[in-house]
Amino acid sequence: MPRKDLLDIEALDRSEIEHLLDQSAPFKELFTRSVKKVPALKGKSVLMLFYEPSTRTHSSFEVAAKRLSADVTNFDVGHSSIAKGESVRETIETLQAMRTDYVIVRHMASGMPGTIARLTRASVVNAGDGAHAHPTQGLLDAFTLREKFPQTDGRRVLIVGDILHSRVARSTSLALRKLGVEVAYLGPGSLVPARLPDGVRRFTSYDEAMGWRPEVIYLLRVQMERQEAQYFPSLREYHRLYGVTEERLRILHDQGIYIMHPGPVNRGVELCDAVMDYEFSLINDQVENGIAVRMAVLYWLKPGGA
Ligand code: CP
Numbered sequence: 001m002p003r004k005d006l007l008d009i010e011a012l013d014r015s016e017i018e019h020l021l022d023q024s025a026p027f028k029e030l031f032t033r034s035v036k037k038v039p040a041l042k043g044k045s046v047l048m049l050f051y052e053p054s055t056r057t058h059s060s061f062e063v064a065a066k067r068l069s070a071d072v073t074n075f076d077v078g079h080s081s082i083a084k085g086e087s088v089r090e091t092i093e094t095l096q097a098m099r100t101d102y103v104i105v106r107h108m109a110s111g112m113p114g115t116i117a118r119l120t121r122a123s124v125v126n127a128g129d130g131a132h133a134h135p136t137q138g139l140l141d142a143f144t145l146r147e148k149f150p151q152t153d154g155r156r157v158l159i160v161g162d163i164l165h166s167r168v169a170r171s172t173s174l175a176l177r178k179l180g181v182e183v184a185y186l187g188p189g190s191l192v193p194a195r196l197p198d199g200v201r202r203f204t205s206y207d208e209a210m211g212w213r214p215e216v217i218y219l220l221r222v223q224m225e226r227q228e229a230q231y232f233p234s235l236r237e238y239h240r241l242y243g244v245t246e247e248r249l250r251i252l253h254d255q256g257i258y259i260m261h262p263g264p265v266n267r268g269v270e271l272c273d274a275v276m277d278y279e280f281s282l283i284n285d286q287v288e289n290g291i292a293v294r295m296a297v298l299y300w301l302k303p304g305g306a
Contacts, residue, residue: 138171161220
């Protein structure tokens with residue numbers, strides 16, 4: 001059953017996730033053609049409402065909407081009346097009067113896309129809210145994994161880094177768990193939540209985690225803006241304990257282990273430079289797949305005010 005909004009992965013069951021991933025494949029196939037556009041959302045309008053910086057997600061949604069032939073408006077938060085104290089409700093009421101069909105929201109406050117969804121007939125897609133959720137990242141990661149492992153049940157993915165503050169870790173773990181993937185966490189004790197999601201295990205050292213024989217290592221961005229809080233001694237120490245160093249990369253290569261990362265990457269922290277040319281890196285696949293998955297999401301959602 002199509003939904004009005006996509007706010008988190010919790011709301012989706014396995015069959016809905018699989019449906020969205022199945023629908024993404026023909027959209028990706030379109031990218032190989034000279035004309036990369038379909039008229040599926042011709043006449044529909046998509047509003048990009050980003051209160052936080054974004055490179056990948058913003059451009060990916062914009063390309064996805066345009067490839068579906070929708071009209072895209074970028075709401076410039078910095079130059080809007082929000083800077084003069086306009087409330088989210090006022091902003092949405094203004095946008096509502098414009099009869100927008102889809103609103104793509106990124107916000108620093110967890111739950112804000114849900115609040116906006118309740119205020120508008122448009123379909124709202126959460127493009128990342130606080131430390132809560134980033135559902136299209138979870139879906140694109142699941143799609144990328146499934147391209148390499150069509151049977152997802154029992155596959156092993158190790159997620160490394162700042163899991164506590166990561167909306168990507170939450171959404172990707174949930175999406176993978178719903179597809180039967182085994183998930184484990186590795187990171188500094190201060191950055192792994194004490195309560196783990198159902199079925200997720202935790203390792204405290206890189207060697208212990210590698211003994212579990214993961215097939216994919218998913219590196220999270222070290223959130224430099226949090227380093228002031230001293231969650232770990234230093235970036236050099238982080239790289240030594242949890243980073244993919246050149247020595248570790250050689251071992252990963254010998255074992256054919258894939259690397260994923262949601263971007264943006266911090267070279268010399270969560271990974272060494274050589275990862276960018278690594279034979280089994282899926283980082284560029286993630287970027288390309290993000291467009292196809294977001295096309296499938298926009299096509300699937302049904303705006304209530306349409
Ligand atoms: N992966 C991701 O959310 O990146 P951006 O912050 O650049 O959108």
